[in-house]
Amino acid sequence: MQLNKWRVLALAIAAATAQHAFASEEVTPLAQGLGNSSQAKSNGFIEDSTLHLESRNVAFYKNYKNTEPGTQNYINEWGQAELLRFTSGYTQGVIGFGVDAFANGAVRLNGGGGTGGSQVFPTNASHCDAATGSCQAQDAYGMAGGAVKMRMSETELKLGTLMPQSPVFGTWDGYLMPQHANGGLFSSNEIKNLALQGGHFTSGNADNSTNHDGNLGTAYGWTRVDSATYVGGDYTFSDSLSGGLHAANYEDVWNQYYADLYHHFNISDGLSLLTSLNYYKTDDAGDARAGKINNDAYSIALKLTAGAHSFTVAHQRVNGNTPFDYLGISGQGGESPGGYVGGGSIWLANSSQWADFNAPGEKSYKVQYDLDAGALGIPGLSFMVRYVTGKDANGTGADVHGAYSFENTVRNGEEWERDIEVHYVVQEGPAKDLSFKIRQATYRGNEDISHNSGADEDEIRIITSYPLNIF
Template identity: 65%
Template structure:
């Protein structure tokens, strides 16, 4: 009788457990369904309904006046710094671009599908032989090169017009998206640049996920790209300073907001047979009053050669620490940046043609400026910057910035003599400074609302050692950028 009682109890417990498990499963399914319904994909209105069509007109004029390029030119003859010629005293380029971008919505359902597409075109307004950036001193490289070259300076004017079209397919589940095609990844270890007329694009795949509140995840695989002055979407990937090509890049990253005042991120990339690079950052804002705060940002890169080490031996640490005191409309920033290692802090580049690589946007150090990156081996640099938002004085849309950066102690004598950075073996006690001034204004209302004007002026000076290797020749540079975005859909 006791055995029967125990058996009955066991059966009852088993049935109750099964019922509880089924109930838990039902709750989990209901929670999952509710979560999917509340997600971005769950709120999708449709492929057409959520579509956007935008047109951006951008006009860019650049003038770079060279003050002393003899040392850079001498080293160019030895292969240290391509594209420098003592007979060319300035670069003068001016162009206009129209960029049409279509972003579809996602189809409705658990899995949504969509497409993105763009069509960009630009015309050269000036920049003739003798003053063109392509192949000229420092290589501004706004336009694709042509065969119209100046016999005296060797400078070639850009093409009269050029264009580029592309796109990507995409799918979304909940808060996770996958895109494949021509993309613009934004990562501290693999990111595109948009500094001139038209932006760079890279060909590959990108996954982004925001399933957990406050946590942003991304990962990518890319095999080629196009520079801002190139229409070749199959351009090689490479490195900016080492000018070393590679076949593919893979990266992952995570950024997390711990609170409203504290956030940080971890990222890693592998450039095939060149390097492995790791990045970490931390951002903190300390309120000091109603309109006053102290903002701190820390960025750190670690780069080591990997695989076949086609760029040679690399073992570099680079970091920056910036403190910004914000008081109402005013912001005062002090930053320190340092590169520890025998090679510079190098980052992603994309081919412009003839094996040359233009910088991309994968340098998130505080002292990277309009002209110089202050990233030579062993270099330490300091920055003072002042920003003003004139809206507080009755002129909304108007802003002002001025900064001064000074670097010293650059020394590349121990760089791998057989590697891509061997030209740094000539660098000892490199010193440089840069002063940047920017004034920007955005129309706040009226028929030309959002039309913006940006004037940038940079003055760069370096000693003989730095002019010959890392940053190039002394110069004064002006950029005038006008942008007008138009929402068509």
């Protein structure tokens, strides 16, 4: 029998509370914590307020390898954005009140007819080429929004346009504009070492959309979700061990549960090992709009750090007849394939720049090398290269009447991806904190896996960011 959403959330809260109770006897009740809490130390609405401006420039180039003759075979988009964010302090008193607001605007520098796409900019439907399928991006776009907030002791409640970050409901910020979701969000740190959060959301905007009230949906199943509710907790057991439990109900689509565990072990001076375990369980719920879902996905990663160098190996597996799926928000495509732009709620080790390696039955493996050049005398410079390969994807058991019926053609899917990233942050002088990031990805997969992950491609992203704290 399916659990209803309120039972799901109650179970998650109980699990997080039990996790703390067994782990520590050190509990600071709310009444005892008021005198020394963050709210008690508030200086006021204006006194603690900040105004932050980020200038962001994104150049995006994607070369498709398997397109039909006469159709668009590449995307070349380039734009400049200004992101202004105001964060107020809280009024003084037992309960404090405040406001957060943002105003974002961007202009297109490239992405005209024949080169436009929907990765970075909203497309202009009145400027599309029927022959190639290419649509010119809008010349400029922007949006503004905000939220009201209140705080008591170490507990906050926010209502409005927000950017939640949870393994079961999270927005994404990787191009010019960030995603947002509309609803309510709470967070609480009343109990030592335990961070609780939860929320209820009904709409949002994708990063390539100016629609304030875009529908929530599923990134791979393209299924609309009327509302999503989630709750979770993360507990720090010691300096070396932490873990979390989270649960979400996407109304009439699925119940999703998540657990993770992180352990850091110092082997010797300058040598350490980080072990990461991540697990998702997803089942259809309510009216099961996306059809039958019974999916287990997990990953384990080992990261060995020796001075400036880090080496990571990871294994990820998806068990079930459907892919591991996660939050999407409707962009330019509406409720059609590709219409829901994926958010940030996939915390599996092998999710990469392009592919998630999340097809039904898929087993994937990753090797990664990271360099922190600061330890070699070049502060601010870092480098990463990784290779991920997946095999044994098989979606023949997917519900033929459900949203994942396209997986029925995946019988022996195989794919691989190689990513390279160079990142530099200016350390001093007038341009201090100016950052440059170059990301290159090469993806290849056989014909079967293309129904899940898409066509072969080469991709380059160049992202420049300059943050300015106005006050």
